[in-house]
Amino acid sequence: MAHRHSALDELDSKSNGAWTDTQTATQTVSSGEPDAYVEGLDYTKEEEAKVVRILDTRLFPWILLTTFVLNMDRTNHSNAISDNLPADLGFTINTVNTGTAIYGVAFSIFCFSGAVMAKIVGPARWIPILMFAWGLVTMAHALIKDKAGYLTVRVFIAITEGGVIPATLIYLGGFYKGTELSTRLGWFWGVQAIASAVSGLMASGLLQLRGRSGLEGWKWLFLVDGIITIVVAVIIWFYLPKNVASTKGGLRGFKSWFTPRQVQIAVTRVIRDDLSKREYEKRVTRADFIDAATDLGLWGHLLLSNVTLTPTNPLGTYLPTVIKSFHFNVFVSNALTAPPYVLQCIFMVIVIRHSDKVRERGFHGAFGSAWQLVGWILLRTMPDKASRGVKYFGAVVVASWPYNHPLNIGWMSENTGSIGKRTVASGAVIFAANIYQVWASQIYQADDAPLFKRGNSINIAFAGFATIMWVVQKYYYRRLNGKNGRAYAALNEEAKAQEDREAEKKGNRSLTFRFTT
Secondary structure, X not given: OXXXXXXXXXXXXXXXXXXXXXXXXXXOOOOOOOOOEEOOOOOOHHHHHHHHHHHHHHOHHHHHHHHHHHHHHHHHHHHHHHOOHHHHHOOOHHHHHHHHHHHHHXXXXXXXXXXXXXXXXXXXXXXXXXXXXXXXXXXXXXXXXXXXXXHHHHHHHHHHHOOHHHHHHHHHHOOOOHHHHHXXXXXXXXXXXXXXXXXXXXXXXXXXXXXXXXXXXXXXXXXXXXXXXXXXXXXXXXXXXXXXXXXXOHHHOOOOOOOHHHHHHHHHHHHHHOHHHHHOOOOOOHHHHHHHHOOHHHHHHHHHHHHHHOOHHHHHHHHHHHHHOOOOOHHHHHHOOHHHHHHHHHHHHHHHHHHHHHOOOHHHHHHHHHHHHHHHHHXXXXXXXXXXXXXXXXXXXXXXXXXXXHHHHHHHHHOOOOHHHHHHHHHHHHHHHHHOHHHHOOOOOHHHOOOOHHHHHHXXXXXXXXXXXXXXXXXXXXXXXHHHHHHHHOOOHHHHHHHHHOHHHHHHHOOOEEOOO
16 A cells, blocks of 8 residues: 555554544545544544444445446447448448547547546446436437447447446545555456356347347347436436445435434545545645646556557457357357356455455556566467367457556555645556557457457557566655655754655655555
8 A cells, every 4th residue: 555654653563453633523525514624633443443344234235336338339339340330321340440439539539527526526426327318329329320320429429338346435434544545446356357248148138139120139138228227327316325425315324424423434535544644625726737637657557558458459459259269159158158257256356355465566566567478379280170169268368357457546546645736647557447448449450350360469469568567666656765765864853854845745756755666
């Protein structure tokens, strides 16, 4: 965990699991109550654990539901392609690639709007609004008749889906500590993998409705997914609380989730973990944008997102189609996408939980990218005459890699510093995690089908570079820690006291800030 060595460290050592000091109450806007943050609040580890259990059982499952629906709606595009969507609309996969590139640009741009709007409207409101909107657009896929309609709908689906992940990251940051976030982000993206598996199984059935009411099977898939999304959006609107002090009412029940003391614990523990969260609902300023733009470490995380995720785009878009090329029918090929996605969820959560346990990020991320590299090498070097079982095994290896994007986001978040800067960084990293589709969408071309040997050579290069980048980022932070530690030690006592007082204001530029590596 990123932390500061200052007076806060002394507080932690005064007792075994309890905090002791003068009971000084300070207002915090993130809680909604004037006495929620108590600077010297005394509570035990058991009391804190009970608060976290309430969050994990009554809040987090609903967040997982929103991301499940999101990725179910995103995966259905690849399922639809395997059901001859391009041929039905009169174009080739090159037009699909163009649509994917346009989607990536629009999605990335609206990631920033999602982060900013979440601060203005509130993430508890902005998330269901976006869900309802993309549910309508998902259903609109059934109205597509040609290339122009296809590209138009893909733009609107990107606009409506783009802001939900940064809004969710901001929302979760108000409830969980930095050390707790990476594991939960692992589940967040792990559930997305499960959603992809479920989408494949749903597609194997719904695509068989081709011809019913004059609609293609893939149009039935979009209609059903859109209806599910709209229903969930309405439920989420009445369920998500604004903060820990607003858990009574709506679908949440007639009683608050927390006692008044638990509200204080819930807020105080998060702020003690990160003092900048005392102003968690503060809006982003121009200075925050400048601070983020000049942070070399943040640029490293953005590059990591670009490079690491590039090979996942052709795989995610064409996995059912690739499996279909192994001589499975369209219904079986969509069903066979489920096992690797389930395995990916399991492996991802294991790796990220271990990363949290040992508090190490760089090598764990490199392990995930190296796994992906091995998978791409298998697919690229596999003989053309290999049995379909062997080819499917290669696809399973590459598709089940421990997805390390949530690890990158958690790592970036704990090393960012101030809330305003973190808000900008959240939008920027999701932007980077989608803008790569502009070039990644061109890796698999029609003249390289169905084995995509040339495309897989490109994927090997990206996966290899990503593996190296994770290690470089780790040693960059380790070097900064050493440099800052030596500079702090060289200060006299008066200068150290001044640096401690300005630590919150300076964020990760303070000499007292310690980066997670």
